[in-house]
Each structure stands twice: as structure tokens, then as C-alpha cells.
Amino acid sequence: MTGWSPADIADLTGKRALVTGVTGGLGEATVLQLVRHGCEVVMAARTAAKLEQTVAHVRRLAPSAEVHPLLVDLADQSSVRRAAEQAASYGPLDLLVNNVDVMATPHLRTVDGFELQLGTNHFGHFALTGLLWPQLVASGDARVVALGSQAHRMARAAPLDDPRMPAGRYGRWQSYARSKLANLLFAFELDRRARAAGVPVKGMAANPGYASTQLMGTGRAMGPHTVRGTILGAAFAVAGQKPDMGCLPILMAATADLPGGTYVGPGGFAQMRGLPGVVAPGKLARDPEVARRLWELSERATNVLFP
16 A cells, blocks of 8 residues: 555544644644544643643644643653543543654653653553553554654664663663664554454554654754754754654554554655555564563563553
């Protein structure tokens, strides 16, 4: 399936989605397409003021949109639990888009002791998905979409060490790559486990390609500016896809008639840009034994067990 566009999205009236990281870039663009096709959306983000502004912006662009704000900090497990409790009041979920992503940050730790990128990109979404699992199952036909990246191919190994202990010298890009590998391993393992249990939830993944968003700038803003970082940021701004293109793989993974475990990404050179289609992840991302070990480590780290 290639050449997919938002025109291929069916009517989503009566469907409910929760999207994380909605205050700009891919998250906001994804929400706009979902609500324009009739979907009710719970819009989740970390900063109250920005979330309020984005909700208002979506309502201006789509006056009939049914949207609900939800505050959550994916780098804080207690915040994830509070948000999941609030989200439970909305009822069954047909779609969960785990879009929050932090990139190439300095060596920082979350309040729970995890390295920031792994703690946010993987452990935060692992816990949120597990806590929302009953609502996903209750929908009767749900999908969980993980945000992938070509960076996952840079990871030399999956993050299977004690997540609260330093694992050698910190490298911001290698840590980012490991977090993105974890996202794919989680999505594909979720799909395997759901199928084995006969549970009506699909695990999907989507690579937005090289998207021109605030993501690169956020990582740079948290640490000292470097020549390399400035060059990379400028390159992303010029060469990257705009969010309304970058969100298309996410939307295709979320709505197209595809089997569970599908990875969607741009169909252009090296999955960098272009209309979305089904693409292949790196070999390590499809390793079921590595995925099993990461899943069990994630359960111990977050104390979240999927029913």
C-alpha cells in the first residue's frame, strides 16, 4: 500500500483516541486530521498553558471537534498514573498514539531514576499503555501506535541493563537510538501478546521520516550549544518534512486496513520523506527474545502489569 493520504481515512465518528505530545508538530497535526474525520480526541501534554492554547487552536480550526485536555508528564510515573485515572472517565479507547518524544538530551534522570530519553520515550508510554489497557480492550477493536525513527537502526543493542544504573559513558544520540528501538520492540511485542491472548488490540508503529518539528530544538535547548547541533538543527528545518506530511505515517498506522505489527513510514529514499507505505524495520527491532526481555524489564521498572 503506497500513495496513502488523509483522503483514505474512513469516517471516525463514534471513535475515541488519546494522543500524547499534542502541543505542536506531529501531535497537533495528527489530532487535527483525526477530529476532521469525526474522531473524539483526548489531547495529552505536559504543560498546562501550551495544552490550553493548542486545544483552543484545534477548536478554532475544527469548530465541531470533540476534544478533551489531559495533563501528563511521561517522564514522571506518578503523573502517568494520575493521567490514566482521569482518562478512564472518558470510557473505551479505540486508538492510543504514543507520540511524545525527546531527542538527544543532556544526561539527565527522571524523578523515577531513569535516563530521561528512555524514561520518557519508552517507560512513560509503556506504563500509560498498560494502565489504559482495559479501555483499549473494551473498545473491541483498538490500536496502539508507537512513534518510530530511522535512529533505531543506530542502536548497537537494546536497553536491557538496569534502567536506574549508568551503563557506561553517556552518548545522547546512542541513548536516543536505544529509546527508539525500545519503542518498536514494545509495539511489536504488544501485538504478539495481544494476538496470543485473543485480545482485540493491535500494536503498530510509524516512522514520520525527517520531520521539521520542535523536537531537535528541544534537545539542544537543554544543553550547551554545539556546532554539530546547530548544523543538524538547521538541516532538519530545511530538509525535513512539514508536520502535516510527517504525521501521515502515524495516521496510516492508526486507521488503514493493516495487520497488527505493521511498520509504516515514508516511501521515499531511506524512509526520509514522501507519502507513507509499509516499510521494514531493522532486524533487531523484530527479535522476539529481545522484545520479551525488554517487556519483562519494563514491567519491573514501572510496576505496571498488563492484565
